Amino acid sequence: MRADDLPLGELSDLDQTALDALAKRQDAMLARTIGWSKINTGSWNAEGLNKFAPMLAEAFGETEATVELIKTKPIEKVDGKGVMQGFQSGPVLRATARPDAPNQIVMTGHYDTVFPDGTFMDVTDLGGGKFNGPGLCDMKGGICVMLEALKAVEAGPLKDQIGYRVILSPDEETGNHASNDVIMDAARKAHIGLTFEPCMEDGSFSGARKGSAVWDVIFQGRSAHAGREPEKGRSALMAASEFALKIEALTDVREGTTFNIGSIDGGDAVNVVPALCVVRLGARAPDAPSADWAQGEVDRILADVLKRDGITAHTHGGFYRPPKPRNAAQDKLFGDVAETAKALGIEINFKDTGGVCEGNNVFAAGTPNIDTLGVRGGRIHSAEEFMMADSLSERAGLATLILHRIADGRIDAKAIKALMP
Ligand SMILES: [Zn+2]
Incomplete structure (x- = not known):
């Protein structure tokens, strides 16, 4: 049977080859994510952000993309005395591959965390595959998932059918004021958006966002x-x-x-x-x-x-962050991703939430998207933040399967985008 006749929830030989390769990457993914977590990238720690961004650029150099670090525009914030204070954040990473391919994806994530320098800094192995550390879950683990999925797809024959722009921002936790222009530009050029925020603590994906x-x-x-x-x-x-x-x-x-x-x-x-x-x-x-x-x-x-x-x-x-309600395009994409996840034995529920993320902005650019494709874990934004290590290769596998199905047309990216109002 040809792969493009298979139901979304069944594995092709190509899927299996990619999953086998990703399973072998599990230890390297964990080591990399822990290493990233140990570098403080609090949203206001410009020094830490500027130190970390070149490391990310080097890592994304493992893909076939052209990688750029784009200087962000300075932002203003109002202090307690009503005075405007300027702040220069770190750069936005943009990785662009095959911008003329028939299916275009925007993949977003952030490398800042909510933890200021000198606060929550250490990574602890809690046993049972559970790791505690700043930004492991939200969302350096998710960045690692995204990277490995792209490499897995590029190792196979479907890559020419799919192009992407990866945008990694230094300021998501404070509202993307410095990086939003770059996100919106990439989002407008894409049919589908994939964002790698952690899923909710019970494993649910976000549905509508306020x-x-x-x-x-x-x-x-x-x-x-x-x-x-x-x-x-x-x-x-x-x-x-x-x-x-x-x-x-x-x-x-x-x-x-x-x-x-x-x-x-x-x-x-x-x-x-x-x-x-x-x-x-x-x-x-x-x-x-x-x-x-x-x-x-x-x-x-x-x-x-x-x-x-x-x-x-x-x-x-x-x-x-404009609202991201459910609509025909979102529901079709949610359904296709849930079907795809069945190939890995993963049951996905979509829950509406008042929480917000870059998926809101990608939606505002007219691009349907799924925004909780990162790792499993919980207690984010607290010193008890944790990540389940096995979700690194598992979620990279899910993202790879989604990309395979977009590339071979079984998830019809253009048709889904056409459902947007
Ligand atoms: Zn986040």
Whole structure:
């Protein structure tokens, strides 16, 4: 039987050859992932990011891709005093292979972690194939999975049917503000996106993802002595409080859309009317109309608060991750991947989540995608983060099988993309 007549859930000889080769790579994958974990790449550790990126570039040199390290644009963040601070992150890695092949894939991942330099640094073998370490699961293990899958496909005869752009970002955990342009450009050129975030702790893949917004609102009033001439003061803190209360009252006014006031910084001595207050808030929304509504409400409430005499405000931010709802394209891709996983005896469930990742951005570029193809593990973003070691070669096998089926047309990448609205 020709491979392209086989059901998705059955292994071809080519699949089996690749899986055998990947099984032999298990120890090397584990050693590499542990080595990567030991280099701190906290999102604000520019030195660590710049040290690590060339190592990644060298590793992706094992593929047939052209590898570039692209300098990111500087970003601005608002500090607690309402002052803009510049930050230059590490580079984005872009690996491009066969951009003229009939099927184009964008593969994304991030090499930053949530752990600042000097915090969670060590890798510990917990026994039973379980390893604890920073970024093992989220997502240096996933990068390793992606790399080995590409090498496995390129060792076989189907590679000419498939081209890819790998994008590895230094700033996913802080919102991809520096790397998003490169991700969007690659995503627009692809039919399908594959992102290698870890699956959920119970093994589920993410289905729909909400969109996520962050705003910094800097309120400016007028300082005055609170005892001698309080009438001359205009309290930024009072304006911020009114704003915060009105925002919190919006949660669940529209189903599935939530708001959270994360922090309020302002004020000083009790005898001074506070002139400055910085409010940081977030929102999550399940679809584009809800995201538009959320932005509109923030604008409306702010305009309301600014009717107070002598108060001005400056807003920074918005929906940096658009919602990734289910639709016909996503459901078709989910179904094909779940069928493919059966060839490995893996049962995949898709669960909707309020969590966000680069898959949101790839979706916003018009490209259907699956974003939890990385390793199995859990407790991510905590010092108990762990990875199950055997999932390295297992998930590389799954990604290889998906790529084989896209290359031979059994997963019809162009038809799936055509289902996008
Ligand atoms: Zn991640």
